[in-house]
Amino acid sequence: MVKTPLIEFYDKSFGDNSFNIKVKKNEKRLILRDDITLQIARLSFARLSKKKRPLKLCYYGEVVRKQGSMLRPERQFLQIGAECIGEKNNLADVEMMDLAYSSLKLVGIKNIFIEISSRIFLDKFYSSIKNSQRLNDIKTLIKQKDLSGLLKLVEKKNHQYLRNIFSCTGLYKDKVGN
Incomplete structure (x- = not known):
């Protein structure tokens, strides 16, 4: 289980739906994360780069968006996910879908x-x-x-x-x- 920070330094690769935090002039810009997936990718590339592949990670945390969408009007919500990094076999995708299905079924969600x-x-x-x-x-x-x-x-x-x-x-x- 990986828990990444809600607040991080801005990077050009972030989407434009990130919520900016004002800081003093000449300081690095801070944002509230709007998606955890990119953080997981950076983490696996940097701090976990020497770990054996495939690397299987799961994560959860709050995300905040500048504005909601028609399907999801709320701006803050819980994101839960799992990634299989470094596996080229398509069965890894099937495994992730099965994990999602099993997890949702376990908590009582029907008609997935x-x-x-x-x-x-x-x-x-x-x-x-x-x-x-x-x-x-x-x-x-x-x-x-x-x-x-x-x-x-x-x-x-x-x-x-x-x-x-x-x-x-x-x-x-x-x-x-x-």
């Missing part, structure tokens, strides 16, 4: 819905599209989860790949038979 939102699955596909307007249209259709519209716009050789990505959403028990 999974949605894979990693850009990794789409980056290679996006890089093959040279027309920027077409790429924007494709990204819009993906955000809208409009598979039929998307399939009309992309080459046939990409149809099955996109169908597979779109099928990675739904009730967890329906996907894994649990």
Whole structure:
């Protein structure tokens, strides 16, 4: 279990949804973290760099955002997560999803819905599209989860790949038979 600090020095790599803390002139800028995942990545790269890989870490803590979103209007909430760092096998991703499912089930949550939102699955596909307007249209259709519209716009050789990505959403028990 890793517990990272709520307040840290500002870094350019942080998102623009970090809540800034005013400090005296000429001092380093401080922020309240808006996501713990980046802290875990930095920790594993710096202080835990000599630890044997794969490195499995879990974490929790409060996060504060400058502004909420439509789905999550509150600005402060608890973030809980787990990471498997340094494992190239896709089974590590499956292990993390299973851990999340088991944890949520253990605390009594029912009808658990999974949605894979990693850009990794789409980056290679996006890089093959040279027309920027077409790429924007494709990204819009993906955000809208409009598979039929998307399939009309992309080459046939990409149809099955996109169908597979779109099928990675739904009730967890329906996907894994649990």
